Amino acid sequence: MTDTIRFDRDDDGVVTLTLDDPEQSANTMNARFQDDLVAIAARLEREVEDVAGIILTSAKSTFFAGGDLRDLITATPDDAAEVAATSARMKGAMRTIETLGVPVVAAINGAALGGGYELALMCHHRIALDDPRSRIGCPEVTLGLLPGGGGVVRTVRLLGVVTALTDVLIQGQQYRVADALEKGLIDAIAPDRDTMLADARAWIAAHPESVQPWDAPGYRMPGGTPSHPKLAANLPAVPATLKATLKGAHYDAPHHIIAAAIEGAQVPFDRAIEIETRWFVDLACNSQQATNMIQAFFFDLQAITKGGSRPDGHDRWLPTRVVVLGAGMMGAGIAYQCAKVDLEVVLKDVDADAADRGKDYSRGLVAKGVSRGKVSQEDGDALLARISPTGTAADAAGCDLLIEAVFESPDLKHRVYAEVEPHLADDALLCSNTSTLPITQLATGVSRPEDFIGLHFFSPVDKMPLVEIIVGDETSDAALARAFDVVMALRKTPIVVNDSRGFFTSRVIGTFLNEAVAAVGEGVSPVLVERAGSAAGYPAPPLQLMDELTLTLPQKIEAASAAADESAGVDHPRHAAHDVIDRLVDEFGRGGRKDGAGFYDYDDGTRTGLWSGLWEHFGADTDTHRHDGDDQLLVDLQERMLFAEAIETVRCFDEGVLTSFADANIGSILGIGFPAWTGGVTQYVDQYPGGTTGFVARCKELADRYGDRFVPPDSLVELAESGHPFRPTDTR
């Protein structure tokens, strides 16, 4: 008797295996399931004479969710033998079912990702229910893992080495059903459940002696095996292309996937399975990155979307009508995102023309979506119809959500609040998209400061997944709960922080850029600085990013912050980066890309290369050979950037700006490009070799070498001395 898999044989001898874990809302590859699958395989083998075919389906809304990440995140090098044995046992059962000699059909009634798709791959024919929410693929790589349930071996044999790697394994694409069919991940689509099961039966009836293609005589791997000259010629470029894509950052998972795929393609199926297991076990048990990425992209993300930072006791709230103030880049993007999730939007600017220009942004996105077949003309038109551009404040009448995105001037913001507030619904939620101005101060410009809150979107709004919610001194829990619901309704990921200059994200990203800029001032080759940023895993090289953000913005922020410190009567430590920035802007007129000159040269808007003046005026050696110590220099530069952000984050916790580790991790990755392999900025501290102790020791080294800003905060030193992690274990 199996608990998680029901076994039903009908009069025709067709066995339906229904995945239905009684203890969970989704099926996972937990210990009970593993035992059950082994038992089922043994039973099928015993009773194979009475089995005409097998249908594998699920009673849940999804098909099967995949591996049990609770187990995997805690696996250590000591568990390698056990993880290998467990994996081998599961795969043995799958192989038994696959090779019974009777047709096996997957009736994929919902999402089949990771382990779920691997179960489907064990089947000879895959029919998916046509469900728009359904996703199919092997996203293990995004958690620092590889498909260790035969997913590497079978996709390689199904699609060929290169196609399996590029379309499925290395990026972990999650396909909609129609795309999965086009890519060959599934064989057919059924419009409804009954048809799907009927089609499965029909396929069984038509293929009484089915085997997998790779078990059939005369099987040839699509695209050839690695010894085939055509594939052999391209093989050397496979790891190189990965390196180029990752820009020097080292990620264990895609590296292991490539090795498992190519090594496995050179040996028979069962031996390939062994190779896959080895690489999988190394990730599951020995890779710190897997631990980091499972923590961030599964547990932390889940904690956030389940409302970890949303105050309890407030009903879920949905706005009905939104007014977006300011139709510039940010306002236009926010308006689009609101309309996309079916909200009515009033887009207000100084006059109707300006507002309509802001709507052009949405028109452009809709046109692009339609031309690429991602959006129907009808839906696109409806989206645009929901955006009403205007220059008249009275058109905001009845709006229950205000999102202000005008120029970063407190006076201007106060003026536009005063202009529009009388027209809003009485209890409208009042939000500002400021990225730096203190929310508490802005709240003095509205009549209900308890309903005022910061919603910091990132640019471009339609692409960037994060929204930083900033709670002012007066902001009520109810307003926070509502703001949280708004962000979720906009299909963005909310993190919640308390008010302070620069909040969390803007404050922390500046420290990373400062290190890069300061290094140029120290006479480090700017090429090395850029390489270090990429090698650390930042999405864009820091000097390139500085040019995009403009050099004048940090100048302004620094001036404001120095003035604020002066009026508060506290010392203002000036970062050496500002000497470099000031020279570039004031002496050389290089304010960034907008000026056509910054750290880089530009030709008609196109970046052509680093400005030679960086060598000339800041003293870097122009010799491009490798120098002794370059490898150490590269590591130091990477860690200066990563540590600067991590230390600033610790300070944010010390000051109460941050209270949630999950929010800090996800916010750092999704908002400001902190490298994904770290699992986020707080996980970076705890995962550093030696934990907080190792981290603090390295802080001291960096402080000796590069300045007091790396002196570790007392709070962290205390944790290190008492052997505690930065993040309390019970918050994981």
Next chain:
Amino acid sequence: MTEAYVYDAIRTPRGRGKPTGALHTVKPVSLATTLLEAMVDRNPGLDPGGVDDVVMGIVEPHGDQGGVLPRTAVLAAGYPEQVAGTQSNRYCGSGLEAVNQAAARIRSGWEDLILAGGVESMSRVPMGSGGDPWAMDPETNDATGFVPQGISADLIATTEGFSRRDVDEFAVESQERAAKAWADGRFDRSIVPVIDVAGQVVLDRDEHMRPGTTLDDLAQLRPSFAGIGELGGFDAVALQKYTRVERIDHVHHAGNSSGIVDGAALVLIGSEEAGARHDLTPRAVIRSTAVIGTEPTIMLVGPGPACNKALDRAGMTVDDIDLVEINEAFAAVALKLMRDLGVERDITNVNGGAIAMGHPLGATGAMLLGTMVDELERRDLSTALVTLCIGGGMGIATVIERV
């Protein structure tokens, strides 16, 4: 100490390494037997039964070049059955590796007379066709920073600041020198024409040369490695190690890189006693040899360190060297060696090189050695340094002296 003497050095002409090349119809084993037979014909006193071993460099030892071709060639050439054969592979250094190993064995006193050389029919057994874990195994490739040699050569040009014009000028000079050397008959002594079964000449002259090539001609050629550097990700691999290089300047192309050709070479090396026994006249002595490993991604900078190692071992300095022969795998490799050693162009590759005449992988090292023996005699000079860059980041060098 027994000295290792060079008694003779011969080679086939080099055919274009394509299906349209003259030697494409000639089996690699036949290239080897051509030279084995010629060696006996040229040296009437040589008793082939006195040869201990035949060592030949073969970089792709499979297919037509598989098994143990040198032993097969020994039998096919009608040498007595007691003559053994083996192949050696040190990528592009294989031919000189065969010579150096033979010299070491003679100097050890354990053997008396060895034929060392190499054979490569690149038109029939293409470069890379045998596979290589360095390139093909993703785990190894990733860990060691594999890039194709052309990327490495362009990286050398970039870090050294060799411009497209610099490398093209070197290539034009190579063509001019090779043409002049042929016109002057400087290769006559060592060239063994390839004759077919019916006695007709298949090839008696290096086929790859393009005499009269000008800088303007070369300027028309597009860089060969920019495409794979970009699309294959190899530039990124190199730049991740060479963190001060902003971008790779792709300067090499078919006109300033070594030609792909078919050919073979053979050098007769023995002790003084063996020479006397077989009535041979020593032409040069092998003073020292060296191999060395260097950083594998830039790969082709081994010749300088290898030369210095060989010179040190011989108790010599570069000032003691009359002629330098560096394999022209890529123009930048030769320019880099000249810079490393501080030698001038007028004593380097005086008769042209592989850019003009081609680089039959396993055979080249032995060809270069033979060229130097001939040229020292012609110019009545004393010492020469022979060196090649090698895949995987190695270099090999040999110092010879006329006797």
